[in-house]
Amino acid sequence: MNNVKEPLIPSIGVITDVRIDTPDVKTFRVVTPEGKKAFLHKPGQCAMLSIPGVGEAMFSITSSPTNTEFMEFSIKKCGCVTEWLHQAEVGQQVTIRGPYGNGFPVEEKFKGKDLLFIAGGIGLAPLRSVINYVRANRADYGKVDIVYGSRSKDDLVDYNEIISEWMTDDGINVHLTIDREQEGWTGHVGFVPAYVKELNFTTDKTAILCGPPIMIKFTLQGLLEMGFEKTQIYTTMELRMKCGIGKCGRCNIGDKYVCKDGPVFRMDELEELPDEY
Amino acid sequence: MRKCKVENIYTLLGEISKNAKLYIPVDQVNGAKFTEYAEGLTLSNALKTERSIKDFFFPQTENLVDFKVSGKIIEIIDNRSEMEDFVIFGARACDVRSMEILDRVFLSEPVDTYYANRRAHGIIISMACNRPAETCFCSTFGIDASKPAGDIVCYKGENEYVFEGVTEKGKNLLEKLNAVTENGGEDTAKIVQTEIKTILDKLPLKDVKADKFGKDKTDKFFNAPEWKTLSEACLGCGTCTFVCPTCQCYDIKDFNTNSGVKRFRCWDSCMYSDFTRMSAGQPRPTQLERFRQRFMHKLVYYPTNNDGIFGCVGCGRCLSRCPISMNIVKVMKKLGEGDNE
Ligand code: SF4
Numbered sequence: 001m002n003n004v005k006e007p008l009i010p011s012i013g014v015i016t017d018v019r020i021d022t023p024d025v026k027t028f029r030v031v032t033p034e035g036k037k038a039f040l041h042k043p044g045q046c047a048m049l050s051i052p053g054v055g056e057a058m059f060s061i062t063s064s065p066t067n068t069e070f071m072e073f074s075i076k077k078c079g080c081v082t083e084w085l086h087q088a089e090v091g092q093q094v095t096i097r098g099p100y101g102n103g104f105p106v107e108e109k110f111k112g113k114d115l116l117f118i119a120g121g122i123g124l125a126p127l128r129s130v131i132n133y134v135r136a137n138r139a140d141y142g143k144v145d146i147v148y149g150s151r152s153k154d155d156l157v158d159y160n161e162i163i164s165e166w167m168t169d170d171g172i173n174v175h176l177t178i179d180r181e182q183e184g185w186t187g188h189v190g191f192v193p194a195y196v197k198e199l200n201f202t203t204d205k206t207a208i209l210c211g212p213p214i215m216i217k218f219t220l221q222g223l224l225e226m227g228f229e230k231t232q233i234y235t236t237m238e239l240r241m242k243c244g245i246g247k248c249g250r251c252n253i254g255d256k257y258v259c260k261d262g263p264v265f266r267m268d269e270l271e272e273l274p275d276e277y
Numbered sequence: 278m279r280k281c282k283v284e285n286i287y288t289l290l291g292e293i294s295k296n297a298k299l300y301i302p303v304d305q306v307n308g309a310k311f312t313e314y315a316e317g318l319t320l321s322n323a324l325k326t327e328r329s330i331k332d333f334f335f336p337q338t339e340n341l342v343d344f345k346v347s348g349k350i351i352e353i354i355d356n357r358s359e360m361e362d363f364v365i366f367g368a369r370a371c372d373v374r375s376m377e378i379l380d381r382v383f384l385s386e387p388v389d390t391y392y393a394n395r396r397a398h399g400i401i402i403s404m405a406c407n408r409p410a411e412t413c414f415c416s417t418f419g420i421d422a423s424k425p426a427g428d429i430v431c432y433k434g435e436n437e438y439v440f441e442g443v444t445e446k447g448k449n450l451l452e453k454l455n456a457v458t459e460n461g462g463e464d465t466a467k468i469v470q471t472e473i474k475t476i477l478d479k480l481p482l483k484d485v486k487a488d489k490f491g492k493d494k495t496d497k498f499f500n501a502p503e504w505k506t507l508s509e510a511c512l513g514c515g516t517c518t519f520v521c522p523t524c525q526c527y528d529i530k531d532f533n534t535n536s537g538v539k540r541f542r543c544w545d546s547c548m549y550s551d552f553t554r555m556s557a558g559q560p561r562p563t564q565l566e567r568f569r570q571r572f573m574h575k576l577v578y579y580p581t582n583n584d585g586i587f588g589c590v591g592c593g594r595c596l597s598r599c600p601i602s603m604n605i606v607k608v609m610k611k612l613g614e615g616d617n618e
């Protein structure tokens with residue numbers, strides 16, 4: 001047989017932990033059958049998970065590259081692969097291949113900068129990898145602000161980690177918000193874009209956005225009004241993918257392939273693409 | 278060069294088929310088709326096979342891998358079968374160029390090893406096009422129908438077939454055929470080439486130009502108003518993508534069988550509405566966007582990523598097959614005449 005590994009043939013992964021984050025988001029811990037991390041990755045990269053007979057789908061790797069023991073995937077229930085995963089138990093095997101995509105330029109562009117993370121709902125998942133990477137390499141980065149919002153308190157992904165780890169870290173400011181008043185919630189209430197404007201950040205930060213398109217749109221508008229440049233703003237995209245290696249044509253936008261040239265784009269690069277995403 | 282008499286061609290083909298599976302164009306009910314060689318089969322005189330040689334390297338469906346699932350345990354079963362030597366006889370210049378276009382996709386990192394293995398195990402004997410047809414416009418893309426690329430190039434003269442080994446594996450194969458060929462044939466090859474050039478000069482589509490398109494022209498054409506009228510009648514049937522020698526989009530699908538799960542790769546089409554549909558939305562909601570994607574990819578996106586090489590070879594298959602008679606020539610003409618500055 002051939003020595004070159006076929007990129008479309010996956011390897012086996014085992015689910016070793018399932019955490020219920022919100023009513024429709026669960027976080028799965030995956031390792032190889034030998035108990036190791038499946039492969040190395042950069043923050044913001046993705047992996048293809050599949051259940052043979054059900055299908056294959058692309059997920060962003062939510063755990064940090066600095067975690068050398070396992071990978072985690074926070075997955076929202078929508079579509080057949082995710083529904084199947086949501087009823088999977090510990091010990092279930094899946095297939096895994098990757099890593100895919102460019103990831104965030106944590107070394108090249110983010111180093112030495114103050115970082116402003118803005119996320120809505122499940123959009124925190126891809127950012128969690130970057131945030132924890134930055135926390136692990138604290139000295140290389142400036143101040144960190146995290147604005148995170150969701151429909152309700154119960155829809156905040158990774159709430160425990162946010163409260164017990166991020167909020168207690170020096171140099172990290174977490175700003176949580178939920179869409180509507182809720183009993184037992186004493187924090188901010190309102191939508192993410194408005195909250196970002198209210199917080200009136202200085203414009204020397206690098207902003208990293210992830211969330212539903214509507215949130216991205218209005219947050220971006222707000223940031224630009226505040227005086228941010230498009231070259232200071234990054235986001236990560238979601239498109240239908242099949243191969244993950246720039247060949248099946250599925251995620252093609254203009255001359256770019258999201259699976260290979262993305263999913264992370266700087267706002268000015270993104271705006272150069274034809275409006276088809 | 279080596280040559281053999283016209284009446285000896287079947288001896289030569291028989292010789293090739295001793296060492297590898299050989300496919301030759303044969304007339305079938307629905308037109309010429311590459312068919313596995315067997316004694317008694319006759320070479321087709323048709324200019325083009327209905328399907329391109331793409332099928333041999335990137336088949337319409339192929340079994341990527343199998344799985345056995347028992348309870349929570351998954352076993353991956355590798356049953357690959359693309360390591361067999363084969364020879365294609367009579368590929369046309371356009372189809373041979375299409376392989377170069379596909380190579381740039383499948384052989385770029387990370388290499389698609391299914392395709393790479395087939396490429397390594399396949400030998401292409403091309404055949405200069407004695408009678409280019411009115412749907413041909415390969416010269417638009419700088420292809421010379423009188424001198425195709427390939428591992429071995431073949432010219433069919435009045436009395437003899439002439440062979441020229443081009444690549445290493447082509448030359449090796451030709452050497453193995455020394456017993457059934459003899460030296461010479463240069464004159465015949467020249468005569469054939471001149472005759473072909475005369476026909477090429479008279480083709481109705483010979484003036485179709487692609488030079489308005491190419492690298493970095495996305496902004497110029499993406500929002501052109503012409504897309505609306507051009508795409509209006511498109512049925513989204515995908516025929517054009519399936520007969521196209523350079524279309525390479527694929528889907529990956531699992532099938533449950535009694536003995537396990539089979540994972541297949543199969544051709545897909547950007548002309549289909551579900552190609553990009555997601556639970557979160559549809560980035561190409563109407564046929565206009567899908568239609569535009571197909572042609573922008575061939576004429577702009579592919580060249581942008583591949584040193585200006587176009588993703589079309591001018592074989593004309595879509596011209597004769599589209600049920601509404603839409604095709605890339607019409608697209609190039611319409612967009613080219615519009616003022617899309
Ligand atoms: S063959 Fe014609 S009708 Fe069918 S998808 Fe292609 S352009 Fe549209």
Ligand code: FES
Nearest residue numbers: 242244247248259
């Ligand atoms: S997922 Fe196949 S090209 Fe991007």
